[in-house]
Amino acid sequence: MTQRLLACTGCHGKDGRSGPDGYYPRIAGKPAGYLFRQLRAFRDGQRPYAPMSQLLAPLDDAYLRQIASHFAALQLPYATPPPSRADAATLARGQALTQHGDAARDIPACAACHGTALIGAGADVPGLLGLPLDYLNAQLGAWRTGARRAQAPDCMARIAQRLQPQDVNALAHWLAAQPVPTAAAPGTAAMPPGPPPLKCGSMSAPR
Amino acid sequence: MRQHERAAVRRAAIKPTASRRKRHGVAHAAGRVALALLALLVGLGIALAAALWWLNVRGERDADAAVSSAGDAPLVGTTVDAQQVARGAYLARAGNCQGCHTPRGAAPYSGGRGIATPFGTVYSPNLTPDLRSGIGAWTAADFRRALHNGRSRDGRLLYPAFPYDSYTRISTGDADALFAYLRSLPAVERANRPHALRFPYGTQAALAVWRALFFRPGRFEPDAAHPAQWNRGAYLVQGLGHCSACHAPRNALGAQREPLTLSGGLMPMQHWLAPALAGAPAAPVASLLQRGVAVDAALLGPMAEVVLHSTQHLAAADLQAMALYLESLPLPAPARADSADAAPAPAQWQRGEKIYAERCARCHGDDGRGRQRAYVPLAGNRALLRDPPANPVQVVLGGAFAASTALNPQPFGMPPFANELSDEDVAAVLSYARNAWGNRAGAVRALDVQRWRGSVRP
Numbered sequence: 001m002t003q004r005l006l007a008c009t010g011c012h013g014k015d016g017r018s019g020p021d022g023y024y025p026r027i028a029g030k031p032a033g034y035l036f037r038q039l040r041a042f043r044d045g046q047r048p049y050a051p052m053s054q055l056l057a058p059l060d061d062a063y064l065r066q067i068a069s070h071f072a073a074l075q076l077p078y079a080t081p082p083p084s085r086a087d088a089a090t091l092a093r094g095q096a097l098t099q100h101g102d103a104a105r106d107i108p109a110c111a112a113c114h115g116t117a118l119i120g121a122g123a124d125v126p127g128l129l130g131l132p133l134d135y136l137n138a139q140l141g142a143w144r145t146g147a148r149r150a151q152a153p154d155c156m157a158r159i160a161q162r163l164q165p166q167d168v169n170a171l172a173h174w175l176a177a178q179p180v181p182t183a184a185a186p187g188t189a190a191m192p193p194g195p196p197p198l199k200c201g202s203m204s205a206p207r
Numbered sequence: 208m209r210q211h212e213r214a215a216v217r218r219a220a221i222k223p224t225a226s227r228r229k230r231h232g233v234a235h236a237a238g239r240v241a242l243a244l245l246a247l248l249v250g251l252g253i254a255l256a257a258a259l260w261w262l263n264v265r266g267e268r269d270a271d272a273a274v275s276s277a278g279d280a281p282l283v284g285t286t287v288d289a290q291q292v293a294r295g296a297y298l299a300r301a302g303n304c305q306g307c308h309t310p311r312g313a314a315p316y317s318g319g320r321g322i323a324t325p326f327g328t329v330y331s332p333n334l335t336p337d338l339r340s341g342i343g344a345w346t347a348a349d350f351r352r353a354l355h356n357g358r359s360r361d362g363r364l365l366y367p368a369f370p371y372d373s374y375t376r377i378s379t380g381d382a383d384a385l386f387a388y389l390r391s392l393p394a395v396e397r398a399n400r401p402h403a404l405r406f407p408y409g410t411q412a413a414l415a416v417w418r419a420l421f422f423r424p425g426r427f428e429p430d431a432a433h434p435a436q437w438n439r440g441a442y443l444v445q446g447l448g449h450c451s452a453c454h455a456p457r458n459a460l461g462a463q464r465e466p467l468t469l470s471g472g473l474m475p476m477q478h479w480l481a482p483a484l485a486g487a488p489a490a491p492v493a494s495l496l497q498r499g500v501a502v503d504a505a506l507l508g509p510m511a512e513v514v515l516h517s518t519q520h521l522a523a524a525d526l527q528a529m530a531l532y533l534e535s536l537p538l539p540a541p542a543r544a545d546s547a548d549a550a551p552a553p554a555q556w557q558r559g560e561k562i563y564a565e566r567c568a569r570c571h572g573d574d575g576r577g578r579q580r581a582y583v584p585l586a587g588n589r590a591l592l593r594d595p596p597a598n599p600v601q602v603v604l605g606g607a608f609a610a611s612t613a614l615n616p617q618p619f620g621m622p623p624f625a626n627e628l629s630d631e632d633v634a635a636v637l638s639y640a641r642n643a644w645g646n647r648a649g650a651v652r653a654l655d656v657q658r659w660r661g662s663v664r665p
Binding site: 006011046059063 | 311312515581605606607611617619623
């Protein structure tokens with residue numbers, strides 16, 4: 001498969017591991033269900049990004065699933081992220097939102113779905129670590145504005161709409177600065193205990 | 208004022224003076240001339256409109272049928288012939304109808320996909336049997352008229368982005384089967400989106416003039432001099448397959464020039480070259496349409512989507528018939544050599560050679576021979592050597608996968624280089640590849656790369 005998928009690793013890095021300074025997110029080790037949904041959303045235009053859309057246009061669902069499984073199965077060590085340029089208050093705000101959310105504004109903790117280690121959980125919830133700062137900023141911003149959407153009920157959009165621009169900035173800076181745990185087996189972690197804070201259409205088997 | 212003075216004023220007010228009388232007479236005459244001219248103009252206008260109308264409806268073979276017979280009543284709630292529906296489903300694939308009528312990720316045939324044209328964007332209509340927003344109220348005769356004559360149920364002229372200049376050759380039986388299939392789909396309520404065409408292209412009058420100039424209804428006439436297989440291929444290629452929509456050049460008003468020669472052309476907006484189809488050997492073409500790839504070639508870009516959604520699903524006999532017909536077409540005259548055909552300058556060659564070694568040789572080989580069934584050879588690669596070199600530019604910029612097909616479910620993909628290579632780099636590496644390993648073709652100009660970067664895919 002590696003030989004067939006050089007089209008992917010040209011941007012997403014060797015073996016699907018993103019470079020520390022690049023925009024493109026890592027795809028290695030992300031949950032297969034999540035990766036398949038993203039591939040399909042790019043191909044079908046729900047996630048609008050012309051280069052991905054055109055590249056995937058001639059591929060059927062079966063191959064997209066196999067591509068997703070291929071990258072999901074890759075377990076790779078990650079480079080230490082570059083030190084953050086953000087100030088301490090920003091990083092503290094990012095950490096607090098990630099780990100505890102903000103009950104006053106009905107914002108759940110990222111960890112409530114993405115796992116306490118933030119490496120993702122189950123087949124559908126992606127990890128949040130090992131991603132470039134620019135990518136995190138762009139995606140959280142896109143969820144906020146509606147440029148990025150998921151199947152209804154769109155839990156991530158609802159949460160992102162409750163975030164202020166400063167929240168997005170703080171989250172992106174803090175997440176981008178965290179090392180990926182070396183013992184992590186992304187995509188294989190169990191879902192966090194308890195019911196998820198919101199209903200998510202993009203989770204194939206909601207409990 | 209004295210009395211006689213007042214009387215004079217009154218007279219002057221009532222009676223025109225001699226000069227006034229004269230002017231009045233001239234005005235009368237001028238008025239009559241103007242009226243006559245106006246009448247003439249109105250008459251001419253009516254005659255012109257009548258002529259235009261006649262030019263638009265001449266030869267409509269289904270005009271009488273539109274009066275409808277019992278069999279043409281809307282099919283809502285009636286049983287449908289499963290065999291006819293299955294045949295229609297096959298034909299819809301052969302025509303790749305979903306390519307325009309199913310927007311990415313939307314319900315099948317619910318319409319609304321934008322087709323960018325040089326005149327603006329045309330939005331495909333909803334073909335599901337919804338009564339209000341789809342074709343639920345249509346009869347089979349209405350549908351035939353749309354296919355064969357490019358007119359909607361209400362008589363409105365349709366835009367030729369809907370390739371009725373090809374579909375006019377579809378047989379009545381096939382048209383009815385297509386209709387039965389569309390009627391079998393789940394109804395989706397989605398109102399049609401108005402086209403966004405620039406003035407005057409968005410008007411029915413402009414469309415009427417266009418049709419008067421460029422469209423005549425027709426039908427497929429088999430050629431007795433050729434075997435049935437050839438005629439089947441011709442019917443599919445010229446009609447439902449509407450190959451000429453991309454593979455024939457178009458004039459400034461978007462009309463196909465000599466559509467039946469399939470002499471190829473640069474697709475407007477998308478900046479991919481739809482190559483000439485004439486004279487290609489039949490057996491490899493049939494296989495390529497089914498698999499999407501061959502040992503030494505791959506169908507990429509817009510054609511890969513056609514393979515995914517259409518040709519891979521066709522019966523081998525139909526693919527062979529189409530390929531046989533295409534092979535028999537006369538070869539187009541070789542393109543005239545111009546300054547663009549100049550060999551690359553030494554500096555461009557060296558730049559290209561270096562980029563090739565760094566980025567391309569790992570897969571395509573130092574010798575340009577690639578790897579069988581994985582990385583296409585570039586030595587002798589027809590797609591690489593064609594002019595204008597739009598397709599290699601698109602593939603280097605955007606990368607490309609061949610279609611996933613039943614016979615090649617996991618195609619290889621080429622990475623995109625749009626973010627890594629400048630226009631000059633792309634021009635250099637392609638100029639090198641077009642002239643290495645015995646290849647011989649014109650140098651690629653950075654200007655062309657820049658022009659083709661902004662591709663608009665539907």
